[in-house]
Amino acid sequence: MPESERYRKVDLHSHSTRSDGQLTPTELVDLAVEQGVSLFALTDHDSLDGIVEAQVRAAEHNLSFINGVELSTQWNGIPLHMVALNFDLNNPALLEVVTQNQTIRLDRARRIADLLIKQGLPDLFDEAIALAGDSQLGRPHFASLLVNKGLVKDANKAFDRYLGNKRLGQLRDVWPELEEVLTALSGQGMELILAHPKRYPLTVTKLKRLLSDFKKWGGTGIEVVSGNERPDSVRLLERLSKEFSLKASVGSDYHGPFGPWMQVGKFTQIQESHLDLIWQNWP
Ligand code: AMP
Ligand code: MN
Ligand code: MN
Ligand code: MN
Numbered sequence: 001m002p003e004s005e006r007y008r009k010v011d012l013h014s015h016s017t018r019s020d021g022q023l024t025p026t027e028l029v030d031l032a033v034e035q036g037v038s039l040f041a042l043t044d045h046d047s048l049d050g051i052v053e054a055q056v057r058a059a060e061h062n063l064s065f066i067n068g069v070e071l072s073t074q075w076n077g078i079p080l081h082m083v084a085l086n087f088d089l090n091n092p093a094l095l096e097v098v099t100q101n102q103t104i105r106l107d108r109a110r111r112i113a114d115l116l117i118k119q120g121l122p123d124l125f126d127e128a129i130a131l132a133g134d135s136q137l138g139r140p141h142f143a144s145l146l147v148n149k150g151l152v153k154d155a156n157k158a159f160d161r162y163l164g165n166k167r168l169g170q171l172r173d174v175w176p177e178l179e180e181v182l183t184a185l186s187g188q189g190m191e192l193i194l195a196h197p198k199r200y201p202l203t204v205t206k207l208k209r210l211l212s213d214f215k216k217w218g219g220t221g222i223e224v225v226s227g228n229e230r231p232d233s234v235r236l237l238e239r240l241s242k243e244f245s246l247k248a249s250v251g252s253d254y255h256g257p258f259g260p261w262m263q264v265g266k267f268t269q270i271q272e273s274h275l276d277l278i279w280q281n282w283p
Pocket of ligand 2: 015045
């Protein structure tokens with residue numbers, strides 16, 4: 001990779017208030033610029049709603065901006081996230097996946113609330129809807145309510161005790177199959193990237209099986225770095241990027257100033273100089 005690309009500050013994974021992030025798209029873009037980012041993507045969970053606002057602000061700053069979204073899917077019963085980048089905002093196949101996932105989110109929220117009631121907690125559904133407002137409703141909204149009501153100490157505890165994948169039982173299985181989503185979106189010029197591959201409960205052997213499926217079904221990239229990844233994980237993902245011919249993507253997965261999130265534009269650096277970078281030909 002050319003030196004100029006290697007040291008360019010790129011961030012292709014971030015969240016705004018249109019999903020579970022804490023900053024508006026405008027505030028987020030302002031912060032990215034302040035942090036010296038020169039190529040940026042907003043990738044809210046199952047939502048394209050923040051993109052136009054972010055695009056407009058990025059143009060005001062002369063910041064190169066890429067349309068993005070983080071889609072919820074599942075593979076062998078394991079919830080998986082994939083990041084789609086560089087698509088047309090009117091892409092019908094993508095709109096269909098996003099709309100379907102938004103319906104699932106609402107239905108899942110009702111079922112999450114029921115699960116919490118069974119464990120002796122109050123019905124949080126209406127409050128979760130109200131708290132989410134025009135954001136895509138998710139588990140972080142339930143976590144905030146549990147914290148605000150003093151029912152748990154912090155969001156991490158809320159996930160540990162009530163909301164983590166282990167606690168959700170069948171509610172893990174609500175998302176569309178990875179194969180279905182990749183097949184629907186592949187071959188249309190957008191990049192389809194496996195998000196934070198080290199955050200799933202997978203051995204390296206299983207992860208390789210996943211990457212083989214991912215590539216076969218039309219996936220084009222892999223996040224070699226996500227936020228505060230351990231350097232040895234990054235080295236492994238660099239190798240897997242080459243082994244499976246999946247282009248390397250990078251991102252902070254920034255959600256806002258409160259909580260454990262990495263700063264926009266910050267993540268463990270890529271070392272491998274022979275990687276095919278997903279942003280190689282972008283402005
Ligand atoms: P959902 O999209 O509704 O499945 O919620 C998943 C989101 O919850 C992730 O994107 C994270 O932002 C957040 N999350 C997951 N685990 C934790 C945790 N242990 N503590 C705080 N937030 C978490
Ligand atoms: Mn999130
Ligand atoms: Mn994710
Ligand atoms: Mn994310």
